[in-house]
Structures are given as structure tokens and as C-alpha cells.
Amino acid sequence: MPTAARAPSLWLAPHAKEVRGIEVVPEAIEDARRNARQNGAAGASFYVGKAETLLPEWIRAGFRPDVIVVDPPRTGCDRALLTAILAAQPKRLVYVSCNPSTLAKDCKMLLEGGGFRLDSVQPVDMFPQTAHVECCVVLVRNGR
Ligand SMILES: C[S@@+](CC[C@H](N)C(=O)[O-])C[C@H]1O[C@@H](n2cnc3c(N)ncnc32)[C@H](O)[C@@H]1O
Numbered sequence: 799m800p801t802a803a804r805a806p807s808l809w810l811a812p813h814a815k816e817v818r819g820i821e822v823v824p825e826a827i828e829d830a831r832r833n834a835r836q837n838g839a840a841g842a843s844f845y846v847g848k849a850e851t852l853l854p855e856w857i858r859a860g861f862r863p864d865v866i867v868v869d870p871p872r873t874g875c876d877r878a879l880l881t882a883i884l885a886a887q888p889k890r891l892v893y894v895s896c897n898p899s900t901l902a903k904d905c906k907m908l909l910e911g912g913g914f915r916l917d918s919v920q921p922v923d924m925f926p927q928t929a930h931v932e933c934c935v936v937l938v939r940n941g942r
Pocket residue numbers: 802803804805806820821822823826847848849850869870871876896
């Protein structure tokens with residue numbers, strides 16, 4: 799179960815055999831490892847690198863996650879990451895976004911890539927009185 803690095807990994811760890819977190823900032827990975835130790839999240843491991851580099855490597859090596867969680871910057875996910883997600887065919891993809899336009903663009907590619915259907919879209923008004931909105935989208939594998 800690869801995820802955005804820190805918070806989601808720790809919440810998910812008790813429910814999964816294995817959780818892998820990816821993050822480009824090394825200090826964030828150190829924090830994640832420390833948090834995992836302090837919270838007894840033994841199945842969580844964390845990797846410094848780009849998700850669009852590491853996930854395709856893992857998929858080529860046979861890694862098949864049940865669930866993928868992404869929480870990208872405002873620019874959205876790299877195309878190579880979306881391609882790797884399509885190849886991995888997880889049962890569920892949870893996409894947390896702070897930019898509805900890149901979220902829509904990435905979901906279009908994922909839905910047109912086949913294999914997924916849209917399950918839910920949940921905006922969260924974390925920044926009242928501003929134009930910003932967080933949004934959580936769940937895509938599920940077709941046939942589920
Ligand atoms: C919106 S924040 C999400 C933070 C995340 N929820 C967490 O708990 O660590 C986006 C994060 O993606 C990281 N990031 C940016 N580009 C990345 C990439 N290509 N691969 C992996 N992480 C990336 C940023 O450093 C930032 O911490």
C-alpha cells in the first residue's frame with residue numbers, strides 16, 4: 799500500500815500487512831520513520847524519492863498494492879505516476895488534492911485509462927472564506 803508519506807501511512811498501518819510511504823524531502827521521511835517507531839507502526843516503511851520513479855520500479859519488481867493513496871502538490875501527479883497506478887491496478891485509489899483542476903485532469907486520465915470507476919468525491923472546506931478547497935476522491939477497480 800504506497801501512500802503519501804506521513805500522516806496517511808500511520809493511520810493505514812494497523813489495517814495493512816505492509817505500507818510504503820514515498821516523499822521527496824528526506825527530513826519528512828526521517829519524521830515519518832520516527833513517528834512510525836513512536837506509534838508502533840511496524841509494517842510501515844518510508845522511502846526518499848519521486849513517486850513516479852519508485853512506484854514503477856516496485857511494480858516491475860512484482861509489487862501489487864491493494865490500495866494506493868496519493869496526496870500530490872498543487873501541480874498534481876506526474877504522468878509516469880498515473881501510468882504506474884494504471885499498471886498496478888489497485889483495488890482502490892484514494893486521491894487527496896488541494897487543486898480541483900489538476901485533480902480533474904488526473905482523474906480523467908485514470909478513468910480513460912480503463913480499469914477504474916469513480917466511487918466518491920468529497921470536498922472538505924479546510925480554508926473557509928478562501929477559494930481553496932481540499933478534495934478526496936476514491937476510485938475503485940472496475941467490477942468491484
Ligand atoms: C500536499 S503535500 C502532502 C503531504 C503528505 N500528506 C504527508 O503527510 O506527508 C505534498 C507532498 O508531496 C511531496 N512531493 C512533491 N513531489 C513529489 C514526488 N514527485 N514524489 C513524492 N513526493 C513528492 C512534497 O514534498 C509534499 O510533502
